Amino acid sequence: MASTFAVLADPHRRQILDVLRDGERPVNDLVDGLSVSQPTVSKHLKVLRDAGLVEVRRDAQRRLYRLRPGPLAEVDAWLAPYRRMWEDSLDALERRLDVIGREDGSR
Incomplete structure (x- = not known):
């Protein structure tokens, strides 16, 4: 690879x-x-x-x-854990922004 x-x-x-x-x-x-x-x-x-x-x-x-596409599938498989890391981080950011949005809306 x-x-x-x-x-x-x-x-x-x-x-x-x-x-x-x-x-x-x-x-x-x-x-x-x-x-x-x-x-x-x-x-x-x-x-x-x-x-x-x-x-x-x-x-x-x-x-x-x-x-x-075979060799590219190997690269994609190698990238999968990093993609999950980014997705987890982006999901956490989205949750935080939702909380901030609700707090701002209640004021």
């Missing part, structure tokens, strides 16, 4: 994953969407492929890339 975090640290790679979230895309769509060169996008795609975050299939002369 450490390598997944290292891969996700790059903003261009995260942008590629964001685009692929809507479905598979050819490299040219990714190049147009990122405003970087084709060789740069290809390098990022290789890193994402090696990390298991995307996969590629051939369609005649084109290569279509799509998201593989």
Whole structure:
């Protein structure tokens, strides 16, 4: 999973994953969407492929890339306890604000 975090640290790679979230895309769509060169996008795609975050299939002369959500599920599972911590804190804040609101309303 450490390598997944290292891969996700790059903003261009995260942008590629964001685009692929809507479905598979050819490299040219990714190049147009990122405003970087084709060789740069290809390098990022290789890193994402090696990390298991995307996969590629051939369609005649084109290569279509799509998201593989499995490694992201591992990241999500790792984040779950932190998310619960934030939710607990936000729930406590909401309860406190409700109490303050009731106190202000009774004056």
